[in-house]
Amino acid sequence: MLETVPVHVAAIELPMLLVSTPAGFPSPAQDDMEEPINLADWLIEHPAASFIMRVEGYSMTGAGITDGDLIIVSRAVKARPGHIVVALVHGDRTLKRLRRREGRLWLVAEADGYPDIIVDEHVETWGVVVGLARKYV
Numbered sequence: 001m002l003e004t005v006p007v008h009v010a011a012i013e014l015p016m017l018l019v020s021t022p023a024g025f026p027s028p029a030q031d032d033m034e035e036p037i038n039l040a041d042w043l044i045e046h047p048a049a050s051f052i053m054r055v056e057g058y059s060m061t062g063a064g065i066t067d068g069d070l071i072i073v074s075r076a077v078k079a080r081p082g083h084i085v086v087a088l089v090h091g092d093r094t095l096k097r098l099r100r101r102e103g104r105l106w107l108v109a110e111a112d113g114y115p116d117i118i119v120d121e122h123v124e125t126w127g128v129v130v131g132l133a134r135k136y137v
Contacts, residue, residue: 062110
């Protein structure tokens with residue numbers, strides 16, 4: 001059983017620009033504002049079944065998840081192939097992508113050097129990653 005510690009996600013509303021920010025070529029700046037957005041509401045659809053976990057390690061860097069990131073994990077979402085999941089393997093937690101190959105389910109890392117894990121009676125899919133938070137500065 002995993003121990004949990006409550007994390008208070010404050011209901012802070014931040015202004016959201018109506019326009020997107022291109023990640024390619026620059027675009028003329030605009031001053032249009034959209035309604036405020038509450039990041040907790042946007043990231044966490046099922047608060048009673050959600051958890052925030054800190055990532056430890058580098059096996060999911062190919063999916064843009066790295067050491068120290070915070071992931072939002074929902075136990076309300078049914079795990080399907082393609083989802084990134086937190087799984088218990090022989091009682092130990094791991095973060096991997098769920099894949100279907102040759103009619104079987106596998107936990108697959110998104111970085112070289114990590115073995116694939118077949119989903120069998122020793123593996124429990126614990127939750128689905130529904131969000132990611134990373135602080136840059």
